[in-house]
Amino acid sequence: MLEVRALHVVFESVHAVDGVSLTLPAGPFGLGIVGESGSGKTTIARAVMRLIPLAGGSVLLDGHDVFRLRGGALRAYRRAVQIVFQDADSTLDPRMRVGPAIREALRVHRVVSRDEFGHRVDELLEEVGLESATSSRFPHELSGGQRQRVAIARALAVEPRTLILDEPTSALDVTVQARILRLIAELREKRQLAYFLISHNLAVVQQLCEEAAVLYLGQVIEQGPTGQLLSSPAHPYTRALRSAVPEIDIADRRARVVVPGIVPDPAHPPAGCRFNPRCPFVVQRCREETPLLRRLWAEHSVACHRAEELNPVLVSHGGRGQDALGQTPDNLGSIF
Amino acid sequence: MTLEIRNLTVSFDSRRVVDIDSLELGDAEIVALAGESGSGKSMTALAVVGLASTKGATVAGSIKLDGTELIGMPQSELRAIRGGRISMIFQSPVSSFDPVFRIGTIFRGALQLHGASRAEARDRAAEAMRGVMLAPELLDRYPHQLSGGQAQRVAIALAIALRCEVLLADEPTSALDVTVQGEILELLRRLREQERMAILFISHDLAVVAELCDRVAVMRMGRIVEVGPAAEVLRAPSDPYTRELIASVPKLTSAAAG
């Protein structure tokens, strides 16, 4: 179990993560993290990997404070928890060919014996849909999507128990994306894999995650079972996000709920509810009092003063039922 | 403005990674380049701005901007066209910025190179940042101090501030959440209508292609396998690979579709 408790990360004056708590149970389990660009998703991932100092809070693996690990315990952590970064370019060593880079990971963590390295590298490349000839190329000799897949193969090489996937398929065409998603789904059962999946693609999150959290300006503003969160989003921001998913089929397109205005700089967050300057439902209380993340019903939590009032059907039906689905988000969206 | 590509090939040693018979981009037109990862989309765009050869590729064929041949043009002349008449948003925005300069300095350098005064450059940079929903204060940051989506929007803002006629946008919205993405698509549509900007829009996101683009060309293994009006190609694809692509688009299941 990987826990992030009351996490705070500050860059100079920028409070990028402001009191986030998330729990990733033992696998197989997927926790999706979605949210506005700049809301702190990658920062959380980097904190879990111990790549940046914390201004507050803690990260725990099976109850052990990750920032206190030393020596063998730290090495074990580095193998148990792997990350695929959003920007594969800046994480692959430009001077190292693909094959040796993956071998290096196999060697450091003693995953398989030396004489199996070559075979295992080919296998890993094949799993992510790359030819074995890719081994001899340098990162700059690959396309964007090929590089992203090399980063995935390298993370999988050490057979981690926990993965942090930061936009792992954003540079892939949809057929290759489908292949990677299948691979993750397979591994999660085969190796009891647990993962954080950061993605802007709500359909991908729905496919792979039983739970999802929505981030806004460094805070979790809604969290719950993925299906329910997407069918009955309770927070006005989540609703806008849900309504903005583009569809190929014109018939499937819905009216996009526009969220006006620029996201405030986390260096100067607004008082009260952080969404208030852009929220169509704002009332005086929202400007004065910060809404805490609280249980709306069962597993579904939201940080909005007006959640019940704005989602009457959701609350009375316990969030399930046809009515709730019929009422949100489109019908309520038209109030915007 | 017209951009005409004819018999374009891009090769690394003996490996041919692009082999396009013909592709055109007209005034105020938005054409999508979609297709397989590694099929040559980025190389095609890089060839247009004369950067494929700087990566060690051999480029042959013809690329004409209003009748002027770009292939074989000296780099000094190409530099004036790049960022002047044609600008490009690279696929990996973070690594395309020089890490030692602040964002504002990068803007000023590019804008002054293309004739803006210092004050003009500052105003245009701030305006372009607001256009992509970013606070102008971010101009004081270094590239690595931005989130993935912020860096991507800075790249868009920079390309737009240059007021080019042709924009080559390589996966410009892949790191954006859907609400911000919606705003950016709106902005691109506005630029097309008001400034008659032409856009080559490289994207894996077929839903975005459907919303934004007039025509779509689907690439596979260096070749264009299908091209036509976006709505038509996406509704009734004739090529088997295009069909496979469309079938693979992950969709929110009906329970979550609202």
Ligand SMILES: Nc1ncnc2c1ncn2[C@@H]1O[C@H](COP(=O)(O)OP(=O)(O)OP(=O)(O)O)[C@@H](O)[C@H]1O
């Ligand atoms: N080194 C840094 N110095 C100052 N601010 C930073 C730094 N790194 C990140 N930030 C800021 O912290 C906030 C959170 O950034 P983060 O990268 O976590 O966002 P994100 O949710 O991953 O966004 P995206 O979806 O765009 O990738 C942003 O406002 C960003 O500008």
Ligand SMILES: Nc1ncnc2c1ncn2[C@@H]1O[C@H](COP(=O)(O)OP(=O)(O)OP(=O)(O)O)[C@@H](O)[C@H]1O
């Ligand atoms: N410097 C290089 N040397 C050798 N081959 C290269 C080099 N750069 C790119 N390639 C190859 O050229 C082909 C086309 O690459 P390109 O970057 O155009 O693909 P793409 O369609 O943009 O893919 P993606 O969607 O993954 O970004 C790929 O197979 C890639 O491996």
Ligand code: SF4
């Ligand atoms: S607390 Fe108020 S401002 Fe914040 S989301 Fe709810 S209604 Fe909107």
Ligand SMILES: [Mg+2]
């Ligand atoms: Mg990020």
Ligand SMILES: [Mg+2]
């Ligand atoms: Mg590319």
